[in-house]
Amino acid sequence: MKIGLCGTMSVGKTTLTKALAKLPQFENFKVVTERSKYLNSLGIPLNHKTTIEGQTVFLAERVTELMQENIITDRTIIDVMAFTECAIHTSVINADAFKDYAKRFVGHYDYIFYISPEGLAIEDNGVRETNEEYRNKIDNSIKGLLKKYRNKTYTIKGTTEERIKQILEVVNL
DSSP states (O other): OEEEEEOSTTSSHHHHHHHHHTSGGGTTSEEEOOOHHHHHHTTOOOGGGOOHHHHHHHHHHHHHHHTSSSEEESOOHHHHHHHHHTOTTSOHHHHHHHHHHHGGGGGGOSEEEEEOOTTOOOOOOSSSOOOHHHHHHHHHHHHHHHHHHOSOOEEEOSSHHHHHHHHHHHHTO
16 A cells, blocks of 8 residues: 655644554554655755756655555655746746656555645744745645646645544545
8 A cells, every 4th residue: 555645845744654653553554754854965956946856856766665565655746746846947848747757656656645734834844945935836736736647635634643533534444
């Protein structure tokens, strides 16, 4: 089973992923969180300053996750596509070609859970973008890409505990 959490920055994807990892229902799952700080330390630009090369690295990470069994990840191919679409250093032509290639992997997820930023403040972790307008731009891109490339997506909200309950109800674990 392949479970992806999807959403703009600072909506609690990593927190939720780590909480799921502690549950007995997911003891046989590999839980993966994005390595933004590490990749940024290698000189890979993030957020709106990302490049097509940088997004290719992020795409490779997501595809590598999808090659494994029983995985929960705090980012999806859709997230990578959205950040590429919103990057200031990536032309529309390159972003469209990138998304056209990346879309072929979206169907590999058994479940994608979208987390809305509604009512959630942006937390500054020293790496993520904290601009509210940019956050909304990414969120709108994610919603559009999910609508275009994914038949079934589950929207979850509430506290971490409420989100866990919603996920467990959907995946029947």
